[in-house]
Amino acid sequence: MMMRDDIDSLLKELAARLKMAGIPHVELIACGGSGQYDR
Amino acid sequence: MTVDFKRTTTDVDILAEVVRDKSGMPELRIPVTPELDRIARMMADTYELTPNWIDSEASVQTALGLPEGVLERSEAVNYGDALTLYFPARVDLLALKLTAALSRGDRDIADIRILIEDKEEIKTAVGWCLAKRVSASRLCEILRRAGIEDPEGLLRELD
Numbered sequence: 001m002m003m004r005d006d007i008d009s010l011l012k013e014l015a016a017r018l019k020m021a022g023i024p025h026v027e028l029i030a031c032g033g034s035g036q037y038d039r
Numbered sequence: 040m041t042v043d044f045k046r047t048t049t050d051v052d053i054l055a056e057v058v059r060d061k062s063g064m065p066e067l068r069i070p071v072t073p074e075l076d077r078i079a080r081m082m083a084d085t086y087e088l089t090p091n092w093i094d095s096e097a098s099v100q101t102a103l104g105l106p107e108g109v110l111e112r113s114e115a116v117n118y119g120d121a122l123t124l125y126f127p128a129r130v131d132l133l134a135l136k137l138t139a140a141l142s143r144g145d146r147d148i149a150d151i152r153i154l155i156e157d158k159e160e161i162k163t164a165v166g167w168c169l170a171k172r173v174s175a176s177r178l179c180e181i182l183r184r185a186g187i188e189d190p191e192g193l194l195r196e197l198d
Contacts, residue, residue, distance in 0.1 A: 007051065008118075010082065010092070015122035017078045023121070026075060027057035029067065029105070029113065030124045031132060 053095040054135070055105060057125065065110055071095045100135040102142065103171040129154055134164035140181045141173055151185040161187070166197050 018026055056071040079093035113125035127135070133154040140147035155161055161182075168178055175194055182190035 010086070010088075011051070011118045011122065011124065014075075014079060014082060014093070015119035017082070018075070019119065019121035021074060021078060023072070023074055025121055025123065026072065027059075027065075027123045027125065028071065028075075029054040029057065029109065029127060031052050031054060031100075031127060031135075 050089060050092045050094050051124075052100070053093060054101050054127070057110060057123075067105055067110070069101055100139045103138050103168075103173075106131045106134050106167050129156070130160040130163050133160060134167045137164055137168050137178065137181060138171070138173070141168075141177055148181070148184050151181070155185055155187065162193065162197060165193065169194070169197065 015026075053071055053075075055067040055069045056075075057065045058068045059065050075093065076095055079095070080090060082088065083090045083092055109127050109131045110125055112128035112131060114128075116124050116126065118124065133151065136147050136151050136154060140151060165178065165182070169175060179190035179194065182193065187193060
């Protein structure tokens with residue numbers, strides 16, 4: 001089970017890998033999966 | 040009003056990719072670029088994550104499309120200069136979760152309970168669902184299970 005900080009770190013790495021792959025700026029509409037919201 | 044990921048999230052659902060034309064105007068595209076899937080799967084292998092930690096399958100939550108204006112109401116978070124995630128406002132998440140609950144039931148009820156807070160937002164989200172010609176009786180059933188005492192009365196207020 002990943003914590004919020006883990007997800008942030010992974011997304012930063014994903015961004016770095018996208019950049020290395022030469023993919024232009026990716027914009028996504030996102031949310032957590034089921035049972036994953038909190039105020 | 041936006042909502043936050045819970046502290047123990049296991050994946051990120053991608054609802055759509057935002058593709059901009061030459062003038063910068065956004066269009067929403069489903070599914071997302073395959074390259075994103077490929078890189079996310081490589082990371083899953085590297086870090087022993089669930090393979091769909093970035094879940095970019097066209098979600099049941101977007102089966103009826105996305106509410107108009109969802110992008111403008113979202114909170115943008117930049118991850119470096121190569122990736123921006125937009126987290127929809129609560130009213131839009133509620134509309135999407137209601138949509139999802141219509142087809143897959145119980146697993147979305149807990150989320151809907153959390154998202155139900157503001158009556159005007161509930162009415163907006165329900166109105167969006169009804170505009171998509173979903174079953175009013177089924178919608179009432181979901182709202183009741185999510186804690187709305189008089190969903191039929193709520194729907195009457197929308198008439």
